[in-house]
Amino acid sequence: MTLSQPSYEALTEHTAITLAKKLELFDSNADLVCHEIGDGNLNMVFRITEPAAQRGIIIKQALPYVRVIGEGWPLTLNRAVIESEALRHFAKHVPQFVPEIYYTDAAYAITVMEDLSHLTIVRTGLASGSTYPLLSTHIGEFLAKTLFATSDFAMGPQEKRELALQFHNPELCKITENFVFTYPLFDHETNDVEDILRPTAEALWNDQVLLLEAAKLKQTFMTHAEALLHGDLHTGSIFASDEETKVIDPEFAFYGPIGFDVGLFIANTLLSALAREESDRAALLFHITQVWDVFTITFSNLWRQNNVDDFAQVEGYLEYQLQHIWADAVGFAGSEIIRRIFGLAHARDIEAITEDAHRLAVKRNAAALGRDFIVNRSLYESPSQIVQALQQVVKG
């Protein structure tokens, strides 16, 4: 490939090495190894290492279509720009929680970044028994700082609107609107429902109370431009170790409701907890309460120190905001849980349960929790009630 020629070309393992050398990220005579390691739904990811120097880089490239579907489903390359710009924004506020970006190329939809392979993807690690003791403390801080900093409260409405324009992301938002909020709640051809669970899915599809509340949540997602969201903060979008946490993949970033990012983290942590034996669940249930506790403390401190809104110090306004963010988060967690059970993109940790009866019970419990979170989101006053609901549903 030639970088001077500004027309898109998909990288191969060979041309990815050529690019890395051209960018002088390695010596021209270095012996490099490249593997395409992408296992997500959308993109290609090349890991290039120099074994002799024990160092590496990641080159991520967006394809002009959805990888898991193929060329029949075109998708904007601009998502690579959105992703790298979102990472740069997050780095202003929480550099410790995002990978370093070395180079971007909009025409090739390429982002070259720090290799995080000393860490593991959290969904994978949670499935194999890791607990990541600092995960929720780090994610709570990541969420509070990035979301507060890009809200009206920190930026003022004019500057915020300018930034929101940069993160106009209609094609990726449409994926979420369809695959998270809509299709899983109807008998849609893209859904993936185990035959034996069809009656459970059909009960949801015919549940008018659920559908009304799900519709309201989708409307909130589409219209409440509160802050710059990551937009897809499931546990597959986080690398971690016992000491370190890095958030990746914000290609779905856009201005949306703050509770969406919070809800996705809680939903996916809860699904991992459900997939575990009861005796191994405590560390994950801790993450559900801790992420919200850290978020509220950090967000509240930022509010008191940096809020530019004339109404900032009005008694009760911060509490009102936290209450609506929390209710949104509970509802969005419900939407995410249902889509991970009946939609196109399932939770790998649950699918990995080989014993049918166990896997089906986990899915039924998840579906029941998802429904309750959507319908009764305003009744959940704190994350400990989420934990209680999980404990009750598994007891039967």
Ligand code: SR1
């Ligand atoms: C068709 S893409 C489905 C999912 O993959 C991405 O990772 C997002 O989570 C999206 O909802």
Ligand code: MG
């Ligand atoms: Mg992703």
